[in-house]
Amino acid sequence: DVKVTxxxxxxxxxxxxxxxxxxxxxxxxxNMFWYRQDPGLGLRLIYFSYDVKMxxxxxxxxxxxxxxxxKERFSLILESASTNQTSMYLCASRGPGTNYGYTFGSGTRLxxx
Amino acid sequence: xxxxxxxxxxxxxxxxxxxxxxCAYENTAFDYFPWYQQFPGKGPxxxxxxxxxxxxxxxxxxxxxxxxxxxxxxxxxxxxxxxxSATYFCAARYSSASKIIFGSGTRLxxxP
Numbered sequence: 001d002v003k004v005t006x007x008x009x010x011x012x013x014x015x016x017x018x019x020x021x022x023x024x025x026x027x028x029x030x031n032m033f034w035y036r037q038d039p040g041l042g043l044r045l046i047y048f049s050y051d052v053k054m055x056x057x058x059x060x061x062x063x064x065x066x067x068x069x070x071k072e073r074f075s076l077i078l079e080s081a082s083t084n085q086t087s088m089y090l091c092a093s094r095g096p097g098t099n100y101g102y103t104f105g106s107g108t109r110l111x112x113x
Numbered sequence: 114x115x116x117x118x119x120x121x122x123x124x125x126x127x128x129x130x131x132x133x134x135x136c137a138y139e140n141t142a143f144d145y146f147p148w149y150q151q152f153p154g155k156g157p158x159x160x161x162x163x164x165x166x167x168x169x170x171x172x173x174x175x176x177x178x179x180x181x182x183x184x185x186x187x188x189x190x191x192x193x194x195x196x197x198s199a200t201y202f203c204a205a206r207y208s209s210a211s212k213i214i215f216g217s218g219t220r221l222x223x224x225p
Contacts, residue, residue, distance in 0.1 A: 043215040104156030
């Protein structure tokens with residue numbers, strides 16, 4: 001089974017800090033995604049990547065950037081954390097032939113104080 | 114603007130009953146409609162999915178009903194069990210891209 005690992009389960013950061021959320025998958029998948037999950041809003045797509053060094057904006061990219069220097073790693077960057085970025089962040093990957101089968105990590109709950 | 118509208122937000126069902134969660138969409142560019150199940154402390158996991166050229170898909174106690182003309186689809190959980198208690202998300206995938214749009218989620222509780 002594909003494993004998607006998010007480096008931190010819980011993070012507490014201060015307003016204005018630069019925050020890095022790391023995600024690693026072990027199945028050589030081309031596609032990787034970052035979502036945030038908020039009650040009543042479901043999962044909203046922040047950024048996704050089709051391949052190394054390629055990225056595309058999702059529905060809510062403002063205040064975020066991403067980096068994909070290696071195929072297995074997709075990082076989400078909060079350039080200057082704000083309290084409205086307090087949320088659960090979920091990383092997912094998808095490989096060829098799995099039309100709708102995203103594999104999600106367990107999530108990082110980020111609190112910005 | 115939510116592209117995939119899901120209801121209800123929460124649902125309580127007695128053990129052995131039928132749980133029904135509904136979703137609606139507007140964009141005809143969607144070509145796959147998966148459902149994800151999420152337990153507390155875990156990421157969502159694919160439960161079942163359907164293509165728009167099929168009206169129903171059944172896997173065990175889980176069934177998706179799809180109405181293309183009405184742009185609606187629903188998840189039915191037969192003989193609901195306490196272990197089915199979780200948050201369920203409907204979703205839709207754009208045919209031209211890999212990205213999936215999720216509904217707002219339904220928190221399902223099955224009472225013993």
